[in-house]
Amino acid sequence: MPDYQLLIFDWDGTLVDSIGRIVESMHRAADACELRRCSDAQVKGIIGLGLPEAIVSLYPELVDPLLIERFRLRYSEHYLMLEAEPSALFAGVAESLEVFRAMGYRLAVATGKTRHGLQRVLEGRGWSDYFDVTRCADETASKPDPLMLQEILAHCGVSPRRALMVGDSSFDLLMARRAGIDSVAVGYGAQSLTALSAHEPTLAIDCFTELRAWLERRVDMQRIGVSAHVG
Template identity: 35%
Template sequence: MPEALRLVVFDVDGTLVDSRAHIVEAMEDAFTGLGIAPPTRAAVLHGVGLSLPELMAQLVPDQPLHIQAALADGYKSASFARHVAGGDGAKAIFFPGIRDVLDQLRADDFTLMATATGMSRRGLDRIIEQHGLEGYFQSTQVADTHPSKPHPSMLFAALGDTGVVPRNAVMIGDTSYDMMMAKAAGTHAIGVTWGNHPPEYLADADVIVDTTDELMTALATWIEDLA
């Protein structure tokens, strides 16, 4: 029998790119713009991965919905302004070894790739263009058109786009929301420790890795187990 296709789905912020400083600074801009004390860095990073309405509800649960919505809009505006101010030279920064991981997986004829990210379509498209990743991902799922993680909608859409069954798919992410989403969709889950949540928050992962070398080893083991 021919080898079955498999799908590797990546979170983006905190898994592929290190956007922590940008996120925290844009969040501070949004809050100070409305005269509200900004949340701590730890609180902001703990919520990375959620869609903006859910993140704001988590950061300021006592604020009315219209203020939470205004903060979400303020964050989007501040984030875009910071990107524009950075100019063409302000690229999203890959975590060490990530580009090599993407290149190795792309070279495998039986491996497809996708994204499932809490960022916007505009933000993801910017990263793909900056790093010449056109054609790397067969499905790109973003927060604009899905419920927030950990709802499995993004994974279901990626599976539908590629025709891969859940057993033959793996979600790679840095937060508990990614791991819970994977379990809800019936896929394998690999947690990475270089992002926004510490290892103890990744308890739902099938495997937790500390480096991209360990990630490639974990993927090779998963592929062997599928045979």
């Protein structure tokens, strides 16, 4: 049973309830650029990727760099307008993160957001220095490349078997597998647990507090095991 030291979280759809805003912003960008609207399911299927990779995945026919940049700008403008009132944390996230810190876990974020976008929301919540390290898609390789996680591990000096990646997309879980890290599949975000099960997560949850309960049970079991061994 690995003794986890580092918990790594995706942001959108894992900690923050922002999926609906991402989908709407993609639709509005398509309208502004006179492109077909993708279905909600198609948009949810690319959440987790960096924005440039997401646009190319949804619209492989786009080859004009100027049109791609126009799409990116329209998406960003609409998303920022919606985020004038920041997306809410999912139920139990704030309290659970505090518990994790008190339990001695190191906390990190691995996200498809840009550095500017993540910094804006962290500052808005007073969390600028809350996490031990954060990595964003525009400063490293986009998910599911494992580089983002490898950089987090190196920064924290933690081995892959001592880390746990928590995410709501196949990109999160595939990235974790490629980095040799255990994963937790979140079923309340972009993708269903049925879709995520193909990536063989260590744990699958329907609400964030299930992760807290699971980790607390593990710690209790380890303590019992140590006590029994000493006795």
